Amino acid sequence: MRCFCVLCTVAAAVLAILLLNPTPAFAQPKPVSFINDVAPIIKENCFACHDAKKRSGKYDMTTFEKLMAGGSAGGPITAGKPGESDFHDLMITKDERRMPPRDKGEAVAAEKAALISKWIIEGAKLDAGIDAKADLLKELRIRWKPPTPAIAYKFPVVVNSLAFSPDNKSIVVGAHHELTVWSLPDAKLTKRIAMRAERAYAMVFLPDGKLAVAGGRPGQEGDVRIFDLGGAKGKTENGVEFLDGVNDPKVMVKQLLDADDSVLCLALAADGKHLAAGGCDRAIRYWDITGGATAAKLEQTIENHADWVLGIALSADNKFIVSAARDKTAKVWDIKAKESVMTFPDHQDVVYGVALNADASVGYSIGKDKQLRSWKPGGDAKQIKNVGGHTDEVFKIAVSPKDAIVATSSGDKTVRLWDAKAMTATKTLPGLTDHVFAVAFSPDGTMVAGGSFAGEVGIWKVADPKDLKPVALFNATPGLPVKK
Numbered sequence: 001m002r003c004f005c006v007l008c009t010v011a012a013a014v015l016a017i018l019l020l021n022p023t024p025a026f027a028q029p030k031p032v033s034f035i036n037d038v039a040p041i042i043k044e045n046c047f048a049c050h051d052a053k054k055r056s057g058k059y060d061m062t063t064f065e066k067l068m069a070g071g072s073a074g075g076p077i078t079a080g081k082p083g084e085s086d087f088h089d090l091m092i093t094k095d096e097r098r099m100p101p102r103d104k105g106e107a108v109a110a111e112k113a114a115l116i117s118k119w120i121i122e123g124a125k126l127d128a129g130i131d132a133k134a135d136l137l138k139e140l141r142i143r144w145k146p147p148t149p150a151i152a153y154k155f156p157v158v159v160n161s162l163a164f165s166p167d168n169k170s171i172v173v174g175a176h177h178e179l180t181v182w183s184l185p186d187a188k189l190t191k192r193i194a195m196r197a198e199r200a201y202a203m204v205f206l207p208d209g210k211l212a213v214a215g216g217r218p219g220q221e222g223d224v225r226i227f228d229l230g231g232a233k234g235k236t237e238n239g240v241e242f243l244d245g246v247n248d249p250k251v252m253v254k255q256l257l258d259a260d261d262s263v264l265c266l267a268l269a270a271d272g273k274h275l276a277a278g279g280c281d282r283a284i285r286y287w288d289i290t291g292g293a294t295a296a297k298l299e300q301t302i303e304n305h306a307d308w309v310l311g312i313a314l315s316a317d318n319k320f321i322v323s324a325a326r327d328k329t330a331k332v333w334d335i336k337a338k339e340s341v342m343t344f345p346d347h348q349d350v351v352y353g354v355a356l357n358a359d360a361s362v363g364y365s366i367g368k369d370k371q372l373r374s375w376k377p378g379g380d381a382k383q384i385k386n387v388g389g390h391t392d393e394v395f396k397i398a399v400s401p402k403d404a405i406v407a408t409s410s411g412d413k414t415v416r417l418w419d420a421k422a423m424t425a426t427k428t429l430p431g432l433t434d435h436v437f438a439v440a441f442s443p444d445g446t447m448v449a450g451g452s453f454a455g456e457v458g459i460w461k462v463a464d465p466k467d468l469k470p471v472a473l474f475n476a477t478p479g480l481p482v483k484k
């Protein structure tokens with residue numbers, strides 16, 4: 001028999017509502033979150049012109065406070081009223097004056113503009129716990145969590161950087177959100193170190209055995225982090241040790257730089273006491289690491305290029321920084337005088353990399369023009385020699401730590417060795433099947449390695465021009481079959 005007491009009647013009514021109504025009345029849809037929903041839309045569509053540098057219309061949107069304050073016309077957001085908020089109206093307007101300006105970019109997607117309208121209707125509020133003065137890019141970065149690297153990759157990893165270990169017995173490869181370590185010459189995967197950066201664009205071992213890694217997530221963030229590959233004991237599975245370079249402070253011992261876009265190049269001074277980095281924010285940073293990288297002191301931030309800094313080198317006497325950039329120049333910076341002393345324009349196309357000989361009397365640069373060029377680092381930017389040989393863009397350059405030998409890597413799928421004095425090619429190393437994006441010498445100078453777009457790593461002996469047989473040739477993608 002059915003009971004008609006108050007409790008049961010109410011319960012039955014609630015049950016009826018629940019059954020009839022797919023969205024129960026008490027489950028209000030979630031309010032729009034400024035930081036999770038709105039800020040990413042602004043970042044994507046507006047920051048290009050409304051960041052702290054460009055401030056188009058005197059409007060800087062990089063903090064919540066500034067976003068609400070508006071530009072020269074005053075507050076563009078009226079809480080509760082999207083129709084009276086220029087910030088929203090300018091996105092959806094049919095008028096000529098739109099944001100982004102019609103000739104400069106696509107309109108904001110309708111569903112994204114609708115989300116912004118909803119946020120304004122709900123009061124245009126900032127999420128609890130965030131400072132209105134906080135940098136929004138930093139707040140967005142904090143909220144982003146890197147994925148855990150797959151045990152077996154589905155696609156070959158792009159090798160953007162390589163570094164031989166200080167004992168010359170293994171090689172570290174930049175993979176997808178991780179570093180992988182391979183023993184030599186048997187090319188066995190021995191360690192995987194998860195990291196925040198999606199890609200490692202440059203790596204260099206420091207005098208204390210720690211590894212500096214420059215990298216980032218394209219267009220999102222960039223970093224220089226210091227890893228201690230032997231700092232902790234990780235879980236071992238099938239002979240591979242897994243280290244957590246995202247959360248474990250014994251593995252990721254120091255973050256030197258947190259930037260808004262990728263860091264692309266690194267250079268360690270010959271005395272091991274200074275480190276420099278450059279990247280998409282066009283700046284070069286120069287640190288004193290005399291007390292180790294964990295006690296690094298940022299000495300200079302240099303903005304000398306008009307576009308991404310792609311390559312960098314330091315003179316052994318710590319007098320000069322040389323740099324290569326997307327602005328089609330190589331430049332020399334006098335560290336002590338804090339001034340630019342030379343601009344080398346001859347490539348007339350993107351310059352991907354630079355290097356210096358041991359006494360800094362000769363600079364080398366490579367680029368999209370397929371050339372290797374040498375020049376005098378001081379004075380009037382005089383070119384010494386210009387040599388071709390590579391049949392495609394030349395991406396990377398490295399100088400032997402022992403001999404007067406330069407190595408280059410190219411889109412023509414080869415690594416080349418050059419006599420640094422005569423500027424003649426001594427060896428063209430075959431075996432890779434795709435663009436070679438990374439090149440590195442072993443610390444003892446006996447081996448050179450190249451890494452390709454298709455995940456391949458080739459290692460060859462430097463000596464004997466006739467010996468082209470690789471010491472090792474393998475695919476550094478975890479989970480892909482190892483080719484010998």
Ligand code: HEC
Binds near residue numbers: 070071076087
């Ligand atoms: C390609 C560059 C560019 C982009 C991208 C851009 N704007 Fe603008 N914005 C401008 C320029 C230039 C002005 C100044 C001229 C004007 O007011 O029309 C301006 C002005 C404004 C103003 C008026 C500021 C004032 O007080 O005068 C608002 C509001 C605005 N933009 C909102 C936005 C929003 C919202 C977005 C993203 C959806 C955006 N803009 C994206 C270039 C841009």
